[in-house]
Amino acid sequence: MAMTATAQPQPNAVLDTILRAVGWIGLASIAVAVSLSDFLASVPADTANAGPLLAPPSEMFRLGTDILGRDMLSETLHGLSATVRAALPAMLVALIAGALFGFVAARLPRVLAFSLRGVIGILSAVPSLLLAILMIGLTSRGWSGLAAGLAAAPLAFVRAFERAEAQERTSHSEYARAAGISAMTLLRRDLVYEFTQTILSGAARSLAAVTIILSTVSFLGFAAEPPHRDLGLMIAAAKGYFLDAWWTAAFPALALTLLILFARLAAGLGEGERA
Amino acid sequence: MSDERKPILELRELSVTRGGVVELDKLSCKLDRGETLIVLGDDRSGKDALLRLLGGFAERTDAIGGTIKLGAGEEQAASRKMRSPIRIVYLPGTERPPLNPHASTASQLARVVARRHEAPRESGREELRLALERLPGTPPFDALDRKPGVSSAVVLTWGLLAAALAQSPDLLIADHAFAGLTPAENKAVVAALQAEQKRIGFALLYAARGLQTAAHIRGRVIVLRHGRVIEEGDFDKLAGGQSHAYTRTLFKALAKPGDALPARTMRGEPLLQVHGLDFRPPGDKGPKPRDGLTFELRRGAALALIGEEGSGRRTLMRALLGLEPFTSGRVVLDQVDMSILSAAMTARLRRRIAFITGQDDALDPRMSLWDTVDEPLRAHLGLSRDMVAGHRDTALKRVGLASYDGATVVATLSRFDKRRLQVARAIVSAPFLAVIDEPLRGLDAFAQSIMKELLDDLRKQEGPAFLIVTADVGVAQALAEDAMFFKDGKVVERGALREILKNPRDEETRHLIEAALGEILL
Numbered sequence: 165m166a167m168t169a170t171a172q173p174q175p176n177a178v179l180d181t182i183l184r185a186v187g188w189i190g191l192a193s194i195a196v197a198v199s200l201s202d203f204l205a206s207v208p209a210d211t212a213n214a215g216p217l218l219a220p221p222s223e224m225f226r227l228g229t230d231i232l233g234r235d236m237l238s239e240t241l242h243g244l245s246a247t248v249r250a251a252l253p254a255m256l257v258a259l260i261a262g263a264l265f266g267f268v269a270a271r272l273p274r275v276l277a278f279s280l281r282g283v284i285g286i287l288s289a290v291p292s293l294l295l296a297i298l299m300i301g302l303t304s305r306g307w308s309g310l311a312a313g314l315a316a317a318p319l320a321f322v323r324a325f326e327r328a329e330a331q332e333r334t335s336h337s338e339y340a341r342a343a344g345i346s347a348m349t350l351l352r353r354d355l356v357y358e359f360t361q362t363i364l365s366g367a368a369r370s371l372a373a374v375t376i377i378l379s380t381v382s383f384l385g386f387a388a389e390p391p392h393r394d395l396g397l398m399i400a401a402a403k404g405y406f407l408d409a410w411w412t413a414a415f416p417a418l419a420l421t422l423l424i425l426f427a428r429l430a431a432g433l434g435e436g437e438r439a
Numbered sequence: 440m441s442d443e444r445k446p447i448l449e450l451r452e453l454s455v456t457r458g459g460v461v462e463l464d465k466l467s468c469k470l471d472r473g474e475t476l477i478v479l480g481d482d483r484s485g486k487d488a489l490l491r492l493l494g495g496f497a498e499r500t501d502a503i504g505g506t507i508k509l510g511a512g513e514e515q516a517a518s519r520k521m522r523s524p525i526r527i528v529y530l531p532g533t534e535r536p537p538l539n540p541h542a543s544t545a546s547q548l549a550r551v552v553a554r555r556h557e558a559p560r561e562s563g564r565e566e567l568r569l570a571l572e573r574l575p576g577t578p579p580f581d582a583l584d585r586k587p588g589v590s591s592a593v594v595l596t597w598g599l600l601a602a603a604l605a606q607s608p609d610l611l612i613a614d615h616a617f618a619g620l621t622p623a624e625n626k627a628v629v630a631a632l633q634a635e636q637k638r639i640g641f642a643l644l645y646a647a648r649g650l651q652t653a654a655h656i657r658g659r660v661i662v663l664r665h666g667r668v669i670e671e672g673d674f675d676k677l678a679g680g681q682s683h684a685y686t687r688t689l690f691k692a693l694a695k696p697g698d699a700l701p702a703r704t705m706r707g708e709p710l711l712q713v714h715g716l717d718f719r720p721p722g723d724k725g726p727k728p729r730d731g732l733t734f735e736l737r738r739g740a741a742l743a744l745i746g747e748e749g750s751g752r753r754t755l756m757r758a759l760l761g762l763e764p765f766t767s768g769r770v771v772l773d774q775v776d777m778s779i780l781s782a783a784m785t786a787r788l789r790r791r792i793a794f795i796t797g798q799d800d801a802l803d804p805r806m807s808l809w810d811t812v813d814e815p816l817r818a819h820l821g822l823s824r825d826m827v828a829g830h831r832d833t834a835l836k837r838v839g840l841a842s843y844d845g846a847t848v849v850a851t852l853s854r855f856d857k858r859r860l861q862v863a864r865a866i867v868s869a870p871f872l873a874v875i876d877e878p879l880r881g882l883d884a885f886a887q888s889i890m891k892e893l894l895d896d897l898r899k900q901e902g903p904a905f906l907i908v909t910a911d912v913g914v915a916q917a918l919a920e921d922a923m924f925f926k927d928g929k930v931v932e933r934g935a936l937r938e939i940l941k942n943p944r945d946e947e948t949r950h951l952i953e954a955a956l957g958e959i960l961l
Binding site: 334335336337338339340341342343344345346349353357358 | 760761762786787788789790791792793794796798800801802803804805806814815817818819868
C-alpha cells in the first residue's frame with residue numbers, strides 16, 4: 165500500500181525549550197550573584213593590596229589577584245554587577261526604541277512608516293559598536309548606557325517592523341481594515357499578541373546585544389572608568405600582563421561569556437545567531 | 440461470479456481505538472471490483488480511522504480489531520502492516536496535500552509513480568504524463584512543474600489524480616480528494632475519474648464530508664457517526680428520504696433544484712449603487728470595456744456574484760470594498776460616493792460591513808474567542824465592559840459557541856468553529872451589508888446545514904443586505920434572490936435567481952447550474 169506522501173521535517177521544539185530553560189536559569193543565577201555581590205565578595209570593589217600582586221588562584225584567593233593585589237573573585241563579582249546594572253537600562257532603551265517603536269512604526273501612514281524603516285534600516289547596516297562610540301563621542305561617558313541601547317535599537321526595530329509588516333499583509337488584517345477596524349486597533353493587536361508575547365525573548369536578546377556593546381566600549385575606554393570597573397574595563401586592565409597572569413583576563417571574560425550566552429539561549433536564538 | 444463482481448475488499452467487525460476513544464466500531468462492509476462506495480461523515484465519524492488503516496498509515500497508538508480480506512487473499516486480522524495482494528492507492532485532497540512545498544509537484548508525483556512501478560524516475564514522469572493526458576480537460580503537464588504552493592487546487596487535484604491512476608490501482612482510496620473544488624471543477628474531475636474507473640475497473644472508496652462530490656459520484660453510501668454505520672444505501676435513494684435524523688441534517692445541505700428563494704416583495708432603499716465600474720481581473724491587459732458595470736443592491740436584499748475562479752466576481756467584490764483599485768466608475772455606499780471620502784471616513788462607513796468568508800485565515804489566529812467578538816464593539820462603539828460582555832454572550836449563544844472557553848485561541852478552533860465565530864463577529868457589528876465569500880467551503884455536510892441556518896438567522900434578525908461571492912449555484916440559491924453570473928471578467932447573465940434557474944440563457948450559466956444542481960432541471 166502506498167500513498168503519494170513525503171514526510172515534512174519537524175523542528176526540534178524539545179531541544180529549543182531545554183536551551184531556553186538553561187538560558188533563563190543561568191540569567192536567574194547571575195541576577196542572584198549580582199544582587200548579593202557585596203555579600204559574596206570578600207572585599208569592597210577596587211580594594212588594592214588585598215593580597216600579593218599577581219598571585220595565581222589558590223585556596224586563599226580562589227581566582228587569584230591582579231597587578232594591584234586586588235582579589236579577582238571579588239573584583240569579578242563587582243565587575244559583573246557593574247556590567248549588569250549598566251546593561252539593564254540600556255536593554256530597556258533598546259526594547260522601547262527598537263522593538264516597541266518598530267511595531268508602532270509599521271502601523272503609521274505608509275509613507276512615514278517606510279521612510280522610518282528606510283532610515284533605521286540604513287542605521288542597522290552600521291555596526292552597533294561604532295554607533296555607540298559615535299553617540300558617546302557626541303555626548304559623554306555618563307550616557308554610555310543610553311548610547312548602547314540606541315545602538316542596539318535599529319536591529320530590534322527592523323525585526324519588529326518586519327513582524328508587524330508581515331501581519332499587515334495577512335488576510336485577517338485586510339478583512340479587518342475592510343470592516344473599518346482602525347490602524348490603532350490593529351496596532352493594539354500587535355502589541356497584545358506580538359510584543360507582549362515576545363517581550364521576554366526580546367529583552368534577553370537586547371540584553372545580550374547591549375552587554376557586548378557596553379563591554380566593548382569599556383574595553384576601548386569609552387565607557388566605565390575606575391573605580392566603577394565593569395568586566396570590559398577589567399579585561400582591558402589585564403592587557404599588559406595577562407600572558408603571564410592568565411587569570412586576570414580569563415575570569416572576567418568567562419563571566420562576560422556566560423552572561424551573553426545565557427541571554428542568547430534565553431532569547432531562543434538559533435545556532436547561527438548564537439555563533 | 441464474473442471478475443467484475445469479485446469482492447476486492449471485505450471488512451468484518453473492524454474496530455480502531457485511539458487513546459481510549461473508539462473511532463471505528465465494528466464496521467463490516469464489502470466492496471466489489473469496479474464498485475464505488477462513498478463513506479460520508481464528519482471529522483469524528485470514524486472514516487479517517489478507516490482511511491488510515493486501509494491507506495497503510497495507521498499509527499502505533501491505534502488499537503485495531505476485526506478482520507480484513509483484500510482481493511483473492513486470505514482473510515487476515517486487521518493490523519498496521521497487512522499483506523496486500525491487491526494494489527491499493529491513496530488519493531489525498533488538496534487542502535493539505537502531502538507534498539514538499541519546495542519541490543515541483545511533477546517531480547514528487549513522478550517519484551511516487553516510479554517507486555510503485557519500481558522503475559526509473561524518468562519512466563515515472565512519462566507514466567504520469569500519459570495518465571494526465573488520458574484525462575479529459577486537464578491542464579498541460581507543464582503546469583505540474585510548479586511548486587505545490589503556487590498551483591491552484593484544481594491543477595493539484597488533476598496531478599494527484601493522474602499520479603494515483605498511473606499506479607494502476609485495484610482499490611483507490613480518495614480522502615476528501617475533490618473537496619476544495621468548485622462544482623464545475625468537481626463535476627469534470629469526477630467524470631474523468633469515473634471514465635477511468637470504467638476503463639481500468641478499480642474499486643473506489645471515497646471519503647466525503649460534504650455532499651457535493653458524492654452527488655456527482657452517486658454510488659453506494661454508508662453514513663458513519665461516532666464510528667458506527669447509521670444508514671446506508673444508494674445515493675439517490677438516500678437523497679430521496681433518510682431514516683436517521685443525522686442523515687436528514689446532512690442531506691439538508693444538498694442543493695436541490697427548486698430550492699431557490701422567492702423574489703422579495705419589499706424593495707428597500709438602495710444601499711450599494713455601482714455606476715459604470717471597470718472591474719477587470721488583475722493582469723487583464725485587454726481593451727477597456729465600452730461600458731462598465733452598473734447595478735444596485737437594496738437594503739436587506741441579497742445578491743449573489745456567481746462564477747468560476749478567475750471570472751471576475753471576487754475582483755468586483757474587492758473593488759466594491761476598496762481593497763482593489765478600479766480605473767473608472769463610481770461606488771456609492773449608503774448614499775455616499777466612496778471615491779470622494781477620506782480614508783478615515785471610508786473606514787467609518789465600513790464599520791457596518793461584515794465579512795464571512797471560507798478562508799480559514801480571515802480571523803486573527805492569535806486572538807482569543809472573546810477578543811475576536813469584542814473587537815468591533817470596543818473599536819467602534821466604545822461600550823462598557825458589561826455591555827460588551829452582554830452582546831458577546833448573546834452572539835456566541837446564537838452561533839453555538841457560548842460553552843467554549845473565552846480564552847480559546849482562534850488558531851486552535853476547528854474550521855466550522857472559525858466560520859461560526861465569523862458569524863458571531865458579524866452579529867455584534869450590526870452590519871448593513873454582509874459580504875459572504877464561499878461560506879460553506881471545506882465544511883462537512885452537517886456544518887454546511889448549520890451555517891446556512893446561521894446565515895439565514897443573521898439576515899432575519901439583523902437584516903443586512905447580503906453580497907454573496909460563490910462558484911456554487913447551490914449556495915447562491917440558498918442565500919440570495921438575485922444573481923449575476925460572471926465569465927472572463929464580464930457579467931453574462933443577471934436577474935432573479937429563481938427565473939435564471941428555470942431558464943438560463945447563457946451557456947456559462949447553464950454550465951454552472953448543471954454542475955451544482957445536476958441535470959434534473961435542464
